[in-house]
Amino acid sequence: MQLADLRRYGASHTIIQSLRDIGIKDIYPPQLEALRLGLLSTKDSFVIASPTASGKTLIAEMAILKTIFEEVGKVIYLVPLRALAGEKYADFSRKYKPLGIKVGVATGDYDSRDPYLAAYNVIISTNEKMDSLLRHSSPWIHDITLVVADEIHLITDAHRGPTLEVVLARLRQTNPNIRVVALSATIRNVHDIARWLNARVLESTWRPVPLKEGIYFDKSILFDDGSHKEVEVATIYDPINIALSVLDEGGQALIFVNTRKSTESVAAQAAKEVGKRISDGERKVLEQASEEVLKALAEPTRICRRLGELVKYGVAFHHAGIHSRQRKIVEDFFRENRIKLLVATTTLAMGLNLPSRRVIIRDWWRYQPGYGMGPIPVMEIKQMGGRAGRPGYDDHGEAVLIAKSRRDQAFLFEKYVGGEPEQVISKLGTESALRSHILACVATFLAKSEGEILDFISYTFFAIHKDPTDILSIVREVLRFLIEEGMIKEEGGNLKATPFGTRVAQLYIDPLSAVIIRDALFKAEERDRDLTPFSFFHAISATPDMMVLRLRKRDYEKLTPHIVARKDEFLLPLPGEEDQEFLAQVKTALVFLEWIEETPEDKIVGGYHIGPGDMRALVELGEWLLYSSYEIGRVFKLRRAVKYLSPVRKRLAYGVKEELLELVALQGIGRVRGRNLFNAGYRTIRDLKKADIEALTKVPTIGKEMAKDIKRQVT
CATH class of the missing domain: 1.10.10.10 (Winged helix-like DNA-binding domain superfamily/Winged helix DNA-binding domain)
Known part of the structure; x- marks a missing residue:
């Protein structure tokens, strides 16, 4: 259909021209159906349930254009992950800035009203950040006339679902005329969501690239259309053989496995064979990618080096333990068809918008905290498989599960290929x-x-x-x-909320966390001695908001001496030494302690079996809980505790000893450069003011450009 024909469905000349300006030439069937249902001719809310890459986002964008150009309203675009917010912000900014549409992004910092957001037409926000803004009663919220809820099927997720549910409920209660466009994967009870939002339903199975779903067993893939595809045996590993066969056809492959360790081992096992299929020109580009991976962090870790080495062969692994900068490098090179094979964890599938010709799902079982091992939901498997097929490159996509027996093959066909996704159920009632x-x-x-x-x-x-x-x-x-x-x-x-309750709501922490922190702070206020950074690190690690580290078998004997040596430093009652929850808290607190004592990051992530991505997430969370502790201390006027917390919080944010705090406050000076400057005799801002650029350039990790930048900042 020609864009000009959209006028019959309520599209104004401005909207049609805007679609042309952002490069839209064709309208997909689901988009046309949305227009027929009144997307642009009514103010009705919509629930769009369709497969990956079927054009759901453009449906939302058409509603956004109508809101901005014809209703002069403000738009909130809700996403479940910070990475997705960044991705969507970059995409929308590129497309809509030339049209005069101001796009903003809101993630992190849950203790702010962010008044600057009032200047933007479209605000991309995580669900949690939007919840925080509602708690701070940001005045511009009343200007919102359209909310787009991406991945609304995640309302069934016990961790993320209640927040999304409450955000939509609060927006609809405070503004009964607000319009909602909810984007969903294919789900069984989409009409329930529509009834909740008082919305029209658009269900579609259409995909721009047809999808074949199949089960691999005994060197052959049996697809849902009855066709077979033989797989040549190049290695002893089935997932790798299935991937290599599509690489030989000129495609790319994405393998999903259920643990981080498996992503790294499968990628390593595939490297040699994939490397044989890389051209000399591609190899040079991949060496550049490898360099970028290694330079992404000031302190490259074992995982960084392993990833950097594998990238040279056109292979990469992808899990939450990798730093976000490295994940972006890997994703960009995969999108450019430089990296041929990517191995990812199943838990990361939600935020992985990387189509490939063949998606291979090795593991359909996964560990669920509190429940043990269990089968992955049909909806998640469908989401993973839905990434098969690159629009504009592949004439079809292939999603393949691996069976270990004929019985498995029949079961997987029935449950995952022919099965319906589960119902979406609210998790708010706890x-x-x-x-x-x-x-x-x-x-x-x-x-x-x-x-x-x-x-x-x-x-x-x-x-x-x-x-x-x-x-x-x-x-x-x-x-x-x-x-x-x-x-x-x-x-x-x-x-009525008390000052304590109001502050806890604004700080966006669990009230139970606030109680634990408050009790620890009162204990700290009474102490004349035995108050150390570890005291507070353990207190925040004991809160339900903390992402404590999992215990390994060897941890029990390693942690006991620390507990005995620091028994007087704890601010909370001590349980038995065999208490697993307590041991996990101590382990997490010790990571924070090593971080502020400037233990090299490689040593920390290696010694505690975590990744640099975990380290970053842990530090961010710890710093936020220390900030919350500081604010709660102020509510109760606990001056001694507050005074002690201030430098500890800064040390955790930067990962340094107290003597470096003045230096690391400079932009671009992290824990490594700060220590190098200190060791070279530049211990204060005054020292740096006196230094000349030539002398600074000689300090390790301080090049000429950084030296100039330092001088600009201190003069």
């Missing part, structure tokens, strides 16, 4: 999920009574399947906890 959101409701004056809390819950997806009164007992238990711990009080028959 005490842990409701604690934070009920406090936020009261702190922002959205609810002043038990009845008004239930009224708010009636706006959530939970209320579609159950009556809000079904969780009345949980609501009452949460309120009892919040009142007993001094976050909410009853005043004149109404519920």
Whole structure:
């Protein structure tokens, strides 16, 4: 269909011209169906459920253009991950800046109203950041007339789902006329989501590149259309053989496995064979990519070196332990068809927008914390397989699961190839999920009574399947906890947040974390001695907000001497030494301690069996919880604890001893450059002011450009 023909469906000349300006030439069938249903001719909300790469985002973009050019409203585009927010921001900025549309991005820093966002037409935000902005009552929120909820099927995720659900409920309750365009994978009960959002439904199975789904067994792939494809045996590893066969056809392959260790081992096993299929020209480009991987961090780790070496062969692994900069390098070179084979964890599939001709799913079982090993949901397998087929390059895509027996083959066909995705179910109805959101409701004056809390819950997806009164007992238990711990009080028959409760809601931490931190701070205030950074590191590691490290068998005997040596430093009651949760907290606290003592990052990640990506995430989270501790200490006027916390928080943020804090405050000076400057005699800003550029250039890791930059900053 010609773009000019869109006028019959309500598209104005401005919208049609804007679509031309951003390079749109063709309208996909799902997009046309959305127009027929009134996307541009009505203000109705929509739920779009269709496969990966079927054009869902452009449907949302057409609604965005209408909102900005014809309704002069503000748009919020919600995404589940910070990486996706960055990706979407870059894409939208490139396309829409020339049209005069201002695009902003909001991630991280949960203790700000971000008034600067009022200047933007479109704001890309993570669900958590939007929740935080609602808690801070940012005034521009009332200007929002359209919210796009990407990956809304993740509402069924126990960790992320409740936040997305509450954000949409709050936006709809505070602005009943707000329009919602929700983008979803193919799910069984899409009509339930539509009923919740009072939206029209568009379901489609159309894909720009046809998908063949199959099961591999005994050197052959059996596809859902009845066809077979023989696989040549080049190695003893089935996933690699399946990948090599598509590389020989000129395609790329993506292998999903269930552990980080497997991503690295499978990639290493494939490197030699994939390397044989790389041209001399490609090899030079890959050597450049390898250099970029190694230079991404000031302190390259074992994982960095391993990844850098594999990239030379056109192979890479991809998991959450890799630093985000390195993940981006790998993703970019894979998109450019330089890296031929990528091995990723199944848990990272959500944020991995990397189409390849063949997707190979080796593992359909995965460890679930608290539950043990279990089969991966059909919806996730379909999402992984949906990445098969590169539009404009492949005439079809292939998604292949691996069976170990005929019985497995039949089971996998029935469950995953022929099976329907699971229903999406609300995970809001638990005490842990409701604690934070009920406090936020009261702190922002959205609810002043038990009845008004239930009224708010009636706006959530939970209320579609159950009556809000079904969780009345949980609501009452949460309120009892919040009142007993001094976050909410009853005043004149109404519920009201205390200064403590209001600050906790703004800090965006679990109220239970706040209680643990408060108790630790009061203990610290009483101490004249035995107060150390470890004291606070353990306290924040004991909170439900902390991502504690998993224990390994050898950890038990290694941790016991530390516990004995530091027994007087703990601010919280000590359980038995065999308590696994406690041991994991101590292990996490020790990582923080080594980090601020400037232990080389390679030694930390190697010694604690984590990746540089984990290290970064852990430090960011720890720094936020120390900031929250500092703010809670201020609420209670705990001056001694607050004074002690201030430098510890900064040390954790930079990973340095206290003597380097002045130097690392300079832009571009991290823990390595800071230590090199200090060791060379430049210990203060005053020393740097006196230094000349030539002398600074001689300091290791300080080149001429960095030396000039330092001088610019200190003069």
